[in-house]
Amino acid sequence: MLTIKKYAAIDIGSNAMRLLISNIVEEKGKTTQFSKSSLVRVPIRLGQDAFTVGEITDENIDRMIDAMKAFKLLMKVHRVEKYLAFATSAMREAYNGKEVVDIIKKKADIKIEIIDGKKEAAIIASTDLNYLLKTDENYLFVDVGGGSTEFSLFSDGNLIVSKSFKIGTVRLLNNMVNDIVWQEIEKWIKTNTQGYENVSLIGSGGNINKLFKMSGKSQEKPLSYIYVNSQYTALNAMSYEQRIAELGLNADRADVIIPAVKIYLNAMKWSGARNIYVPKIGLSDGIVKAMYYGKI
Structure with missing residues (x-):
């Protein structure tokens, strides 16, 4: 039935x-x-x-x-x-x-x-990631929004810790995030991933989904830090108009994608992650x- x-x-x-x-x-x-x-x-x-x-x-x-x-x-x-x-x-x-x-x-x-x-992070973390989470590996789940970013650490398939920070694409575009916030995120990631080996990122949000789609990779394959960094450099070198005309980005995506990728890159760097997986999931x-x- x-x-x-x-x-x-x-x-x-x-x-x-x-x-x-x-x-x-x-x-x-x-x-x-x-x-x-x-x-x-x-x-x-x-x-x-x-x-x-x-x-x-x-x-x-x-x-x-x-x-x-x-x-x-x-x-x-x-x-x-x-x-x-x-x-x-x-x-x-x-x-x-x-x-x-x-x-x-x-x-x-x-x-x-x-x-x-806190509730936002909990709802996102409750999304069924079992098909992606390998029990012998560690993952930092990063969901980047316009006003906040949620970080959740998984190990052995279990949620260890999560935290929401007031950093997001719209805030960054309006220069509303100071160095102290970046330092707090760096400290939180390094402190909570310390002792966990081979951490990989799981990225959630419209911007990382778009970047992944542009890569042409199949869904189960991750993006490397080197690839994400090269795309970040390439996007930065283009004007807002070029990102719309040449890459086909929506007008409301062409500006926020750069600060979003910056957050993912820093999360990868501070957690030591070499790869980021991008399942199509979100809030x-x-x-x-x-x-x-x-x-x-």
């Missing part, structure tokens, strides 16, 4: 908002399968508001309402039976974040929860699976 359920996750980030609709296939005697039915990404850069002026502007509130109404209709058309909507760094820091949540509930009938960095995937297994 085959049963198919449809769950959805809304991830309201600092650089974009995403709606993931997933098919959940249940079959007796077999492992539950999760597959993407639809993914919609709307480039509303809330972090530009939250991190510079401290509030979500009226213009972006209107855009959020329109996006949420569209998400609501898409979930109806797909016959989604259950959903959760989580907002992260930008909405956490905007002083009118809770007010925006109330407005969207009233006008779009979407209930949003603003989550802290929205974690929300769906955590919702299904009753963890949230």
Whole structure:
């Protein structure tokens, strides 16, 4: 007997908002399968508001309402039976974040929860990585967002420690990350990976996914530190316009990809990782699976 359920996750980030609709296939005697039915990404850069002026502007509130109404209709058309909507760094820091949540509930009938960095890291870490995590190896999971980056250390297939830092692509673009934050991250990574041999990175986020896609590698193959560093140098040498015209990057991706790659490179350097694996997972995937297994 085959049963198919449809769950959805809304991830309201600092650089974009995403709606993931997933098919959940249940079959007796077999492992539950999760597959993407639809993914919609709307480039509303809330972090530009939250991190510079401290509030979500009226213009972006209107855009959020329109996006949420569209998400609501898409979930109806797909016959989604259950959903959760989580907002992260930008909405956490905007002083009118809770007010925006109330407005969207009233006008779009979407209930949003603003989550802290610790819960964000836990949801991402709950994503099923068993197929990737080899029990005799160690991994540093790095999820780079627009306003925050989550680091989680896995060893022998188990989560050892995780931490969220206020560093992300939108913050870096606006020169809002000082040397002290970089030093804190370096210290945390070196301290927590000390004693663990052969650490590899697992990268999550739209920017590392794009870089991986550009590499043309098959999904199970990692990117080397040398390759990532060479791409970082090449991207830096190009203008914003060239990255759009020659590489086909979206306008809202062509600027943030450089600071994102810088975070991954530093994480590799400080952990001693030579390779970075890039499975297609993120907060929205974690929300769906955590919702299904009753963890949230």
